[in-house]
Amino acid sequence: MREIEALPLLTTVVGSYPTSGLPPRRAIQRAVEEQIAAGIELISDGQPRGDMVGVFAGRIPGFRHAPDGVWEVTDALDLPDAPLLGNDYTFARGLAGGRAEVKGVVTGPITLALSSRVAPGAPYTGPADPALILRLAELLGHEVAALVAAGARVVQIDEPLLSAALGGAISAELAHDALRDLAALPAFPVLHVCGDVRAIAEELLILPFAALDIENTRIANLAAFDPDQLDFATLTLSVGVVDTQDAAVESVSAIRDRIQAALERIEPERLWLSPDCGLHALPPDAARAKLAHLAEAVTKPACIPRPVRAGDASRVARRRRLSQTRSAFPPIGQNGEVWNRIASARPTSTRSSQRPHQPRRWKRPCGAVACATTWPSNSARPAGSAGTASA
Numbered sequence: 001m002r003e004i005e006a007l008p009l010l011t012t013v014v015g016s017y018p019t020s021g022l023p024p025r026r027a028i029q030r031a032v033e034e035q036i037a038a039g040i041e042l043i044s045d046g047q048p049r050g051d052m053v054g055v056f057a058g059r060i061p062g063f064r065h066a067p068d069g070v071w072e073v074t075d076a077l078d079l080p081d082a083p084l085l086g087n088d089y090t091f092a093r094g095l096a097g098g099r100a101e102v103k104g105v106v107t108g109p110i111t112l113a114l115s116s117r118v119a120p121g122a123p124y125t126g127p128a129d130p131a132l133i134l135r136l137a138e139l140l141g142h143e144v145a146a147l148v149a150a151g152a153r154v155v156q157i158d159e160p161l162l163s164a165a166l167g168g169a170i171s172a173e174l175a176h177d178a179l180r181d182l183a184a185l186p187a188f189p190v191l192h193v194c195g196d197v198r199a200i201a202e203e204l205l206i207l208p209f210a211a212l213d214i215e216n217t218r219i220a221n222l223a224a225f226d227p228d229q230l231d232f233a234t235l236t237l238s239v240g241v242v243d244t245q246d247a248a249v250e251s252v253s254a255i256r257d258r259i260q261a262a263l264e265r266i267e268p269e270r271l272w273l274s275p276d277c278g279l280h281a282l283p284p285d286a287a288r289a290k291l292a293h294l295a296e297a298v299t300k301p302a303c304i305p306r307p308v309r310a311g312d313a314s315r316v317a318r319r320r321r322l323s324q325t326r327s328a329f330p331p332i333g334q335n336g337e338v339w340n341r342i343a344s345a346r347p348t349s350t351r352s353s354q355r356p357h358q359p360r361r362w363k364r365p366c367g368a369v370a371c372a373t374t375w376p377s378n379s380a381r382p383a384g385s386a387g388t389a390s391a
């Protein structure tokens with residue numbers, strides 16, 4: 001029986017970090033340094049440019065910030081003049097200098113659409129109009145491509161509203177169509193969903209991501225996943241083991257208890273550990289301490305042995321077989337050790353090299369990772385954006 005610190009558990013964050021008031025570059029610097037100092041292996045740039053909707057809606061032509069504070073779609077959405085986050089990613093990656101892997105984070109098209117309002121006269125019927133969501137997916141695909149071109153091997157799509165919308169305002173088919181091309185671009189695509197996902201656990205498992213990030217300290221989301229479906233999906237689960245709604249810093253042993261409970265449901269090779277959600281609302285001292293305790297929980301010698309994982313013999317054997325089918329990537333560039341651990345958890349069936357070279361709805365041949373190095377010029381934009389998005 002191995003102790004927790006002997007397991008290949010990877011620590012990460014969801015994205016935001018409490019740096020409010022600092023200019024973006026200084027905010028990124030603080031977020032990167034403090035996440036690394038805490039011992040987190042897969043970090044973010046801290047998302048220093050405001051709320052997750054405004055940072056994109058504020059730059060996409062066709063949105064306006066209405067007087068009541070709501071982002072309103074007033075026209076056919078168009079491509080911004082330049083990528084929104086690529087420079088921040090490059091800056092963060094340079095600061096990390098190989099001490100941690102840096103992931104890119106992009107707000108998902110469903111959350112962006114459902115957080116907005118469609119003005120009379122705009123060429124969409126409402127926030128849940130598939131034409132609007134698919135057009136946003138297309139535009140955000142360029143953003144993901146820019147992050148990949150900047151070196152991001154892990155890109156997370158944030159869809160906090162999916163937990164409430166999937167199966168209601170948003171069908172599983174539409175979610176799959178909207179997210180598939182975004183997930184096809186990075187080497188290791190991650191989906192983060194906030195809140196209670198117990199009723200949509202099955203649908204989330206079939207979305208084409210290599211990892212799914214969920215909260216789990218206040219809501220027993222992980223327990224709602226069917227063990228057989230979890231095995232079949234083969235994706236990594238990034239499980240919240242740090243409460244982000246309470247500034248009280250939980251003890252290392254409390255976090256270890258949550259980790260051990262997660263290990264009852266999924267093997268360590270497919271388990272990442274993270275806070276429940278972004279840290280931006282926490283006092284900076286609490287955020288730092290929570291991350292340090294998270295890292296300590298997987299690195300310090302344990303007093304508590306890991307319990308025997310639940311499941312019958314055939315399931316354990318199946319997990320072992322699945323594990324053996326995953327081949328490790330060679331180290332790439334800096335921080336090869338962490339990246340190797342990430343890449344080795346990539347489900348074989350969804351590796352980007354086995355995907356179609358060009359995403360289905362992209363209007364110019366720049367979709368694949370290897371050639372996604374330039375932002376489309378204005379002349380290359382698809383004409384009639386609303387109409388083409390629904391094609």
Ligand SMILES: [Zn+2]
Pocket residue numbers: 014160192193194195276277278
């Ligand atoms: Zn969240």
